[in-house]
Amino acid sequence: MKQFTLTFFAVVAAITVQAQKLPNKQEISLKAPVNIKIDGKATEWGSFKAYNSATGLLYSIANDSQNLYLVTQTKISGIRDKVWSGGISLIFTKTSGTEKNAVSSLTYSAMPKDRQAIITNLMKDTSADVKEINSAIAGSLKTIAIKNFDGFNEDVISIYNDYGITAAGYMTDKNTYGCEIAIPLKYLKSAVSSKSVIKYTLQANGMSFGTVTVNMNGKEVDGNSVSFQLKELINNSNPTTDPGVIPLKELINDTNVSGEYTLAK
Numbered sequence: 001m002k003q004f005t006l007t008f009f010a011v012v013a014a015i016t017v018q019a020q021k022l023p024n025k026q027e028i029s030l031k032a033p034v035n036i037k038i039d040g041k042a043t044e045w046g047s048f049k050a051y052n053s054a055t056g057l058l059y060s061i062a063n064d065s066q067n068l069y070l071v072t073q074t075k076i077s078g079i080r081d082k083v084w085s086g087g088i089s090l091i092f093t094k095t096s097g098t099e100k101n102a103v104s105s106l107t108y109s110a111m112p113k114d115r116q117a118i119i120t121n122l123m124k125d126t127s128a129d130v131k132e133i134n135s136a137i138a139g140s141l142k143t144i145a146i147k148n149f150d151g152f153n154e155d156v157i158s159i160y161n162d163y164g165i166t167a168a169g170y171m172t173d174k175n176t177y178g179c180e181i182a183i184p185l186k187y188l189k190s191a192v193s194s195k196s197v198i199k200y201t202l203q204a205n206g207m208s209f210g211t212v213t214v215n216m217n218g219k220e221v222d223g224n225s226v227s228f229q230l231k232e233l234i235n236n237s238n239p240t241t242d243p244g245v246i247p248l249k250e251l252i253n254d255t256n257v258s259g260e261y262t263l264a265k
Contacts (some may be wrong), residue, residue: 025257026050029264030062030247032069038180040170042071049161055079055204057088061261066162068185068198068263073178079204080177082251083109084116086205087145088179091256092191093199094148104148104191107205108141109179110165122172133171141169149187164185185263196263203256229255 026049033044038083042048048058056079059072070090087110094102109118119136122128143156144169146168152163159167165185171177222235 006062020031020049022051024050024052025059025259026059027259029262030060031264032064032067034061036064036069036182037237038166038182040071040178040180041166041172042073042180045071045179048073050257052202054255055202056203056255059202063185063202063263066184067182068188069183070181070202072202073176073242075109075175077175078251081116081120082204082207083177083179084111084119085113085207086110086254088181089203090181090183091200091201091203091204092188093201095193095197095199097150097190098192099148102148102206104150104188106149106165106167106181106183107145107147108181109169110145110205111137111140130171130173133174135222137169137171141167149183150189152187184206190264196265198261198263199213199258201256201258203254206253206255 009075028049030049035048037045039046045060045062051058056076057072057074059070062069062071072088074083076111086168087107089105089106091103094104119133119140120138122133142159144159144161144165145156146152146154146165146207157163157165165180165182165183165187169177169179185192188198
């Protein structure tokens with residue numbers, strides 16, 4: 001039986017000293033930077049507040065009087081590809097109202113398979129600079145998926161919208177990909193407890209088989225035609241001990257971290 005794996009180049013370099021010293025999840029309050037700009041860059045954020053090993057993401061959550069913010073970053077190529085395929089979701093548990101204990105969510109950074117291929121080829125092109133790659137990313141990430149926000153009727157909105165919901169992705173260099181998201185707090189009222197606590201889940205959504213090409217007996221097979229039995233085989237394959245090789249099951253399944261964030265005053 002063959003184990004289906006993907007190699008993440010320079011994975012050891014991605015586990016930085018900073019990441020090793022950070023908590024696995026953020027549960028401290030953080031005032032948003034006064035000069036915050038939602039452009040996918042972490043420049044104004046200073047150090048990240050958590051590194052989650054399950055998702056492979058550095059992240060910080062912050063707020064001001066109007067918005068809740070999320071910034072994420074990864075240097076791991078496979079995590080970046082997973083985010084481009086399935087997107088990042090920020091999920092909230094409602095604590096009040098008629099839908100108490102229901103969830104609301106925002107998902108961003110998933111792009112069509114053909115756009116992923118274009119950007120992947122640019123990444124491999126030594127003549128392509130980061131500016132060209134970021135232009136392609138901006139042209140690929142045009143929508144934000146919304147579920148069950150307070151007073152919100154639309155399921156998918158443009159990144160250019162009148163709701164004040166903003167998001168952006170950005171490559172700092174050919175190894176480092178970041179996302180920034182801003183959500184007006186008025187859409188999250190039922191997720192904020194009487195003590196100003198928000199129960200959140202940060203999730204890296206799994207790649208669908210439609211975005212994975214499997215090589216079987218020397219032939220490439222589109223993931224949409226891969227059987228349920230093969231998926232089960234992948235999920236139950238033995239994990240590798242090589243830190244540079246990650247089982248495919250970690251890419252096709254959702255990975256997440258849950259915590260509680262208290263709004264900063």
